[in-house]
Amino acid sequence: MTAPKFIAGQRVRIADRTPPVHHRVPSYAKGQIGVIERVCGVHGEPEKFIRGDGKPAQRLYRVRIPQTKLWNAYDGTESDLLEIEIFEHWLEPAQ
Amino acid sequence: MSKPWGPHDIGGQEGGPVDLSDHETAHWEWQIDAMVRLALSKGLISDFAELRDGIEHLAPEDYESLTYYERWAKSLAYTLVSRGVVTESALAEKARAIRERQQAEAAS
Amino acid sequence: MTDHDHSRTFQADHPEPTTDAARVGLALRELLIEAGHYTADEEQAVIAAMQGASPENGAKIVARAWTDAAYKERLIENGGEALREAGFDIEPYEFTVMENTDDIHNVIVCTLCSCYPRSLLGMSPAWYKSSSYRSRVVREPRKVLAEFGVNLNDDVDVRVHDSTAELRYMVLPQRPAGTESWSEEKLAALVTRDSLIGTQRDLQT
Numbered sequence: 155m156t157a158p159k160f161i162a163g164q165r166v167r168i169a170d171r172t173p174p175v176h177h178r179v180p181s182y183a184k185g186q187i188g189v190i191e192r193v194c195g196v197h198g199e200p201e202k203f204i205r206g207d208g209k210p211a212q213r214l215y216r217v218r219i220p221q222t223k224l225w226n227a228y229d230g231t232e233s234d235l236l237e238i239e240i241f242e243h244w245l246e247p248a249q
Numbered sequence: 250m251s252k253p254w255g256p257h258d259i260g261g262q263e264g265g266p267v268d269l270s271d272h273e274t275a276h277w278e279w280q281i282d283a284m285v286r287l288a289l290s291k292g293l294i295s296d297f298a299e300l301r302d303g304i305e306h307l308a309p310e311d312y313e314s315l316t317y318y319e320r321w322a323k324s325l326a327y328t329l330v331s332r333g334v335v336t337e338s339a340l341a342e343k344a345r346a347i348r349e350r351q352q353a354e355a356a357s
Numbered sequence: 358m359t360d361h362d363h364s365r366t367f368q369a370d371h372p373e374p375t376t377d378a379a380r381v382g383l384a385l386r387e388l389l390i391e392a393g394h395y396t397a398d399e400e401q402a403v404i405a406a407m408q409g410a411s412p413e414n415g416a417k418i419v420a421r422a423w424t425d426a427a428y429k430e431r432l433i434e435n436g437g438e439a440l441r442e443a444g445f446d447i448e449p450y451e452f453t454v455m456e457n458t459d460d461i462h463n464v465i466v467c468t469l470c471s472c473y474p475r476s477l478l479g480m481s482p483a484w485y486k487s488s489s490y491r492s493r494v495v496r497e498p499r500k501v502l503a504e505f506g507v508n509l510n511d512d513v514d515v516r517v518h519d520s521t522a523e524l525r526y527m528v529l530p531q532r533p534a535g536t537e538s539w540s541e542e543k544l545a546a547l548v549t550r551d552s553l554i555g556t557q558r559d560l561q562t
Contacts, residue, residue: 172254291394
């Protein structure tokens with residue numbers, strides 16, 4: 155199993171694409187920039203279960219995004235956060 | 250915000266007040282739930298992802314008007330028909346028989 | 358019609374649904390049982406196991422974390438292993454515990470469907486599966502929490518966790534004051550389902 159591509163604390167961008175199959179990235183998160191909150195385990199790939207056996211398995215990460223970056227006129231504080239799990243092939247390094 | 254991909258992709262959309270009342274799970278709903286778990290454990294479907302995929306492909310009107318377990322039922326039926334585990338006609342026939350039985354029992 | 362037809366759903370105290378979609382589900386069930394894919398007994402066993410799960414399971418984990426600081430650390434560091442120590446296992450899902458503090462309040466959602474750690478919390482509440490909760494709690498968590506009676510001032514950060522893939526979450530609520538001498542059992546009885554999801558913050562003693 156290959157080493158994780160990203161590390162905790164790293165800035166990443168969530169890809170903005172729409173594959174024509176089941177995928178687990180909510181539209182509100184696509185194209186957003188966040189920080190890796192933790193490196194999670196390796197799991198069967200949801201997009202690939204529809205046509206096959208979920209392989210190759212993919213590394214999962216938790217990504218943290220400030221709520222004020224996600225929503226216009228967010229009514230909470232600057233420290234409020236949203237955290238989601240994203241698979242490695244949906245992430246790219248960001249500045 | 251990117252365009253929602255399907256009727257399930259609703260995070261961030263507007264909505265009404267949350268209905269806090271709790272509903273007891275009906276017996277038939279437990280049976281649908283058990284059927285999904287058994288379909289997985291018996292290898293009729295390979296992963297929960299298949300079921301979610303089926304639900305995501307429901308027409309938006311269906312997604313919104315069906316109840317939670319009705320969506321699961323339709324999704325599993327769609328998936329097992331596509332996989333050839335059951336046929337559409339056998340399903341329709343059986344559903345009709347159930348309907349007739351229910352109507353007969355209601356009348357008696 | 359014989360009365361040995363185990364595939365029949367109808368029982369006097371279990372009303373049947375009468376919508377087309379639900380009937381399709383029941384029809385599918387009968388076909389699968391008739392074809393021998395599973396038996397009514399296996400179905401009963403699965404249902405009994407599901408019905409046996411309740412928030413009392415999660416509450417036990419919370420009470421242990423409150424009384425055993427080292428366990429709490431392990432629970433937050435590696436939820437799955439700490440869970441197995443307590444006799445539960447939800448693999449392949451990754452059990453992940455989010456601790457509430459004076460400065461942080463956590464709340465869980467699955468916006469895309471309704472993923473939920475059922476073996477620790479029992480059946481998910483109807484509102485957790487609802488469109489309004491799923492769509493709004495990521496966007497306006499403080500407002501949604503207020504609808505549940507949780508009013509947070511700006512000193513407290515709100516963290517929303519969207520269960521989008523293989524993690525399953527439980528909130529570790531704060532231990533109420535005045536419970537220092539309590540047994541684990543008595544502490545566990547304080548813990549509510551909603552406090553484990555994050556739609557309740559303060560537990561009543």
